[in-house]
Amino acid sequence: MTMRRPWIVIACAAFIVTLAMGVRQAFGLFLPQMSVSLGIGREGFGLAMALSNLVFGLAQPFIGALADRHGAGRVVFFGTLIYVAGLIGASWIGSAIGLHFTFGFLTGVGLAATTFVVVLGAVGRVVPPERRGLAFGIVTAGGSLGQFLVVPAAQMLLSDLGYRLALIALSGLVAVCAVLAIGVAGKPDSAAEEGPRQSLKDALSEAAGHPSYWLLNAGFFVCGFHIAFIATHFPAYLDDKGLGLGIGASALALVGLFNIFGSYLFGLSGDVWRKNYVLSGLYAARGVVIAVFLLLPLTPFTALAFAGAMGFLWLGTVPLTSGLVGQMFGVRYLSTLYGIVFLSHQVGSFFGAWAAGYFFDRSGTYDWAWGASILLAVFAAIVHLPIRDTAVARPQPA
């Protein structure tokens, strides 16, 4: 590929995920106005959201493969068009089916084409292996910053403009990604990789036969479970315990704030220490933080301290996990292989959000979900230890 200045690629990648992830985090804000205006109820809106998350995860390996084949620039450009079409479409549709297609399907595809998996592939190709942790950390922190800043801005837009105009305004924000796509453009060239050329099929077979790849998938499933459970249910948990709405909202803000710093610093840590050990420590720390939180008496202080600590441990897994995939298998098919790992994350997210609610409805308590979160943290801390993080040996052509 044409070599670009790494910092241009990193900056454009970080801005792309800032905008794409930031707008995505604001989707839920539209629930009250849209469900009433369209007369579809919260279930109808929730289905559109669930579809978006499902499509985001399922499409990711395929869109990652497209990025590996045609370059991240083209994928981000066309993905932006689809994302914008989804948002504008959602602003004028008048039925549940229309909402499911626009807000559900189109935004899901658009997100898969404009977020971490696609842009990290482009960044990985222009940054030397020993600096990838830093570079991936910066891009991930960009996504975290977007989540933190765009949500309150979107709420202001909603309050002032109503949902139709707010959606169009947000689509304008997302449209900027089409310009930023130039910064991550360039067709991947297998000749730029060290070692022999490899087909996509060979790369998939190689990864599928590598036990450490499956351990990474298992670990990232746990990440998705934790994040979805806490983001979805934690404010309700605090409210159930009598701490009130304000503490729950502030807790989410602190998660968003500390996530920015954690994403970056854990990425940077991956350049200093072995990434699988840092991941193991991160998951162990999640388990300890949850256990300590549950053992201490619940007060506003412990709730906010828990939120800050979990926020710090939130998306630090992204630069480390994607970095490990690149370290083990090279960056030629990074987006495809990391896309599959990301799908595992989304499956974990599904269970974290849904199963916690399912068992709460039957038992009236989140004890099961908290217990599962601690056990899964221990499991993830253990499975990352034996990961072989060295580059896979490939036979040289005669």
Add this chain to the structure above:
Amino acid sequence: MKKALPWLAPLALVPVALIGLEAWRAQATWIWLSGFVAACF
């Protein structure tokens, strides 16, 4: 000192973080009430 710079770099974001926190403070309860939590994974 040069080695410590990358670790200290996030401090540059503190002003942005403060602006963000203020925006959240103004909007947080509305954000929570309006179903944000259902969408943030």
